[in-house]
Amino acid sequence: MGDVQPPARVFDLFAVPDDAVALEGGHGHSVLAGDLVLSPGRDPHTAGWLNPVVAPLAAELDHERPRSLRLAMPIPTRDLNWVVDGWGASRYEPDTTPCRDLDVLLATGRLLHARLAARVGTRPDGIRDRENRWTRAELVAFGERQPVGLPTPVAMLTTRIVAALDATAIGPDQLVHGDLAGNVLLDKDGIPLVIDLAPYWRPALWADAVCVLDAVLHLGADASVMAQWASGAERQAMLRAALFRLLSDVDPDLDAYRDALERGPI
CATH class of the missing domain: 3.90.1200 (Aminoglycoside 3'-phosphotransferase; Chain: A, domain 2)
Structure with a gap:
């Protein structure tokens, strides 16, 4: 894995296993845990207004046929927060x-x-x-x-x-x-x-x-x-x-x- 790893409570609150695998691309710090991509450096204030815009648009685009565009789906924690200790999640594709x-x-x-x-x-x-x-x-x-x-x-x-x-x-x-x-x-x-x-x-x-x-x-x-x-x-x-x-x-x-x-x- 890369140098940056999520704390245990990040895995817990996003309800994914802690056997994460580093992903290529980006800044080299995102990891795959279960079916989620966990990424550091997320601002909870920005996520708080942006993700409620992104999530329904992502769902709408995924249901369109034919599809011409997709948007990564942000995923909240089990207690309905978007960011934990600077880590956010999106669905892995x-x-x-x-x-x-x-x-x-x-x-x-x-x-x-x-x-x-x-x-x-x-x-x-x-x-x-x-x-x-x-x-x-x-x-x-x-x-x-x-x-x-x-x-x-x-x-x-x-x-x-x-x-x-x-x-x-x-x-x-x-x-x-x-x-x-x-x-x-x-x-x-x-x-x-x-x-x-x-x-x-x-x-x-x-x-x-x-x-x-x-x-x-x-x-x-x-x-x-x-x-x-x-x-x-x-x-x-x-x-x-x-x-x-x-x-x-x-x-x-x-x-x-x-x-x-x-x-x-x-």
Whole structure:
């Protein structure tokens, strides 16, 4: 197993055996216990409002025929909590493979975001209250906070990106998955299964841009796709996606960011 293992009471409250097996992917810390995937680092406040949105949508999608999209089903404890000591659970789906095809990832995101927009009409209060490196970077990306304490090379690239921003609208805010590229699996029938929904209240075009950038930087997608994000609303969405990723990355590969951005938006 990996270095991080659930405490005994996590197994007990999720009613699964404690002979857990480490799972590949993600951050390498999720484990399979019985028929559940247990994952650390879950925020009970976020799970408290997000999982009641995700669970009924996941059930609805699983009953549709033909199916075009699936969503991992969050599972509560036997005392009806979503998180125990930072651990959350979702139903395990056997025989899945990671999706690395950018076209499939983008199509999956658009289907998911249409469903989320129809279900969640106003900004959830829980999104306002978070404070971590991702939300700080998100606020900078949308001009709602100033970057501080950046290393000089990061500050220089940040300044260059910010200088290219303008007031072009990139679409209405809605609930989006802000980390889609690494969180789509294909089930045994080839249907996309979305996991680990990272919630943000931002335009869907921005979430698409984050997905494209992540696919170029980490999944081997052809960097020429960045040329499609070189003008108009797409350019502004990609610039904000780049700020978000650059400023939340603990150790950013600045050359990779520059190469990606210079193929399109800057």
